[in-house]
Amino acid sequence: MALSDDFLTELRNRADIESTISSYVNLKRAGRISKGxxxxxxxxxxxxxxxxxxxxxxxxxxxxxxxxxxxxxxIENLDYIDAVRFLADRVGLDVPDENNYDSTMNxxxxxxxxxxxxxxxxxxxxxxxxxxAIGYRYFKERGLTDETIIKFGLGFxxxxxxxxxxxxxxxxxxxxxxxxxxxxxRSQKNPQxxxxxxxxxxxxxxxDVKGNVIAFGGRVMDDSKPKYLNTSDTLVxxxxxxxxxxxxxKKSGKDSLILCEGYMDVIALHQAGFTNAVAGLGTAxxxxxxxxxxxxxxxxxxxxxxxEAGQKAAARALTIFKKxxxxxxxxxxxxxxxxxxxxxxxxxxxxxxIITGAANEIEFxxxxxxxxxxxxxxxxxxxxxQSAIKILSSxxxxxxxxxxxxxxxxxxxxxxxxxxxxKRQAKKNxxxxxxxxxxxxxxxxxxxxxxxxxxxxxxRGAKAExxxxxLVMANPEFVNDIDKKISSEDFVTEFNSxxxxxxxxxxxxxxxxxxxxxxxxxxxxxxxxVAKIQTMSHTLKNTIAECEDCISVILNEKNKKRLKGxxxxxxxxxxxxxxxxxx
Ligand SMILES: [Zn+2]
Numbered sequence: 001m002a003l004s005d006d007f008l009t010e011l012r013n014r015a016d017i018e019s020t021i022s023s024y025v026n027l028k029r030a031g032r033i034s035k036g037x038x039x040x041x042x043x044x045x046x047x048x049x050x051x052x053x054x055x056x057x058x059x060x061x062x063x064x065x066x067x068x069x070x071x072x073x074x075i076e077n078l079d080y081i082d083a084v085r086f087l088a089d090r091v092g093l094d095v096p097d098e099n100n101y102d103s104t105m106n107x108x109x110x111x112x113x114x115x116x117x118x119x120x121x122x123x124x125x126x127x128x129x130x131x132x133a134i135g136y137r138y139f140k141e142r143g144l145t146d147e148t149i150i151k152f153g154l155g156f157x158x159x160x161x162x163x164x165x166x167x168x169x170x171x172x173x174x175x176x177x178x179x180x181x182x183x184x185x186r187s188q189k190n191p192q193x194x195x196x197x198x199x200x201x202x203x204x205x206x207x208d209v210k211g212n213v214i215a216f217g218g219r220v221m222d223d224s225k226p227k228y229l230n231t232s233d234t235l236v237x238x239x240x241x242x243x244x245x246x247x248x249x250k251k252s253g254k255d256s257l258i259l260c261e262g263y264m265d266v267i268a269l270h271q272a273g274f275t276n277a278v279a280g281l282g283t284a285x286x287x288x289x290x291x292x293x294x295x296x297x298x299x300x301x302x303x304x305x306x307x308e309a310g311q312k313a314a315a316r317a318l319t320i321f322k323k324x325x326x327x328x329x330x331x332x333x334x335x336x337x338x339x340x341x342x343x344x345x346x347x348x349x350x351x352x353x354i355i356t357g358a359a360n361e362i363e364f365x366x367x368x369x370x371x372x373x374x375x376x377x378x379x380x381x382x383x384x385x386q387s388a389i390k391i392l393s394s395x396x397x398x399x400x401x402x403x404x405x406x407x408x409x410x411x412x413x414x415x416x417x418x419x420x421x422x423k424r425q426a427k428k429n430x431x432x433x434x435x436x437x438x439x440x441x442x443x444x445x446x447x448x449x450x451x452x453x454x455x456x457x458x459x460r461g462a463k464a465e466x467x468x469x470x471l472v473m474a475n476p477e478f479v480n481d482i483d484k485k486i487s488s489e490d491f492v493t494e495f496n497s498x499x500x501x502x503x504x505x506x507x508x509x510x511x512x513x514x515x516x517x518x519x520x521x522x523x524x525x526x527x528x529x530v531a532k533i534q535t536m537s538h539t540l541k542n543t544i545a546e547c548e549d550c551i552s553v554i555l556n557e558k559n560k561k562r563l564k565g566x567x568x569x570x571x572x573x574x575x576x577x578x579x580x581x582x583x
Pocket of ligand 1: 038039040041048059060061062063064
């Protein structure tokens, strides 16, 4: 990963961490730091902290931390070099091409996109040929107009093992390229031979927001299996991030998206004028998809099938969307199992009415609980009331008023009692939440303990070392003075010694020493640990006197370690216990 320091410095200067993260997380400034709800774990109180001074971030809830590159790497689910490229793209910087790996990957990616585009053209043209007539008839029978077929670039993969591969090879693509793009597969018997991946299926191209064809979904026209065949993960496509028709929906001019289960629902909705419909690919919604969708709309209308499986999936999607800032509504589909059927049976107006009458999150949760119990019986009434109170324990006071009245009326119970019980439950929730947060803080200490195996044994020394690392990172000018008193070899724990050495070596050579520049030396987990250590400087006064305190603790502990002759590599459990008790 031979990116030059100059390039990384320029990238860090241009891609300011606070503004970059702001496009993903709603940040609130508080003095010199910014806080928001962590996008990497579900939380209700903000423990995700951004430090503009050090251009770093750290989540005190889950321990995720680093610099702007780490953030992009984690949130976009990219590897290091792709995160750098992504950021460079954003701020209009060219990634230097000095590095061979880099440019080969990029070339491969571009070739793959070209192959996909040519394949999409081929599948689409097939619809007009003898071989593809059956696919065209299928779309027509499903009620699609020619205009819709063109708009979505729908196509057909002929019932042949070589139709597409022969076509693409004639266009100059290699067998290897086709296999990499998952357009073809290698024969098991003779790996030299390849054959078409998609055969005898109607084809839905997946196009990203930049207009690249990144994958395909193929559906059989009868009941054979598998019903759907999708491109597996490639260099240009990650299934967990794929969203169908987002390229079209983002141009709808609406601030909401309708999230459906299948391609055909999306297409039927678009044809009926609901041009903000999209679908996840595969079955269950992923948090990556939710993140992506939340960037294009402030409200998501979940339109999953009316059956039990669909409603379960909707409930799961709700939990996933909780980590984003979008508002969620759930469509109550009736008159058909999915939007496609409803529009066909009852027309566009019915669908409009369903969208306007969409249930919000609370209504949906209450309806779902309601359907589980027979509220005509006393027992069912009681059980439903209990579940309802749990749901109402986490809503706003105004919402509590509204829904408590509704439930009180429905079950002929006192509204005051419902409110009182919901408030009592809310108190219980707070206690549970506090306990959970405490365990999280414990867990973070575990992150450092795990990476630094000597930390538990030399806790005092390790803490002082961490503080000293934080101090030099924030005040590199201290290094000269510190060097007169201590070197990395005096450190009590090897892990901290190594980090201290990487950081201070760079400072002494006059190089940048921020997290971005440590990637070559440290693993992802170690980067999180450094980000955690770095947060300490924000609670310190950042004086040389503090450094001296740390140094005297470290030297003291080092002496103790030598006197005890404790060596972690050879120490037995028994010795460890003895040692632990003496300290
Ligand atoms: Zn977190």
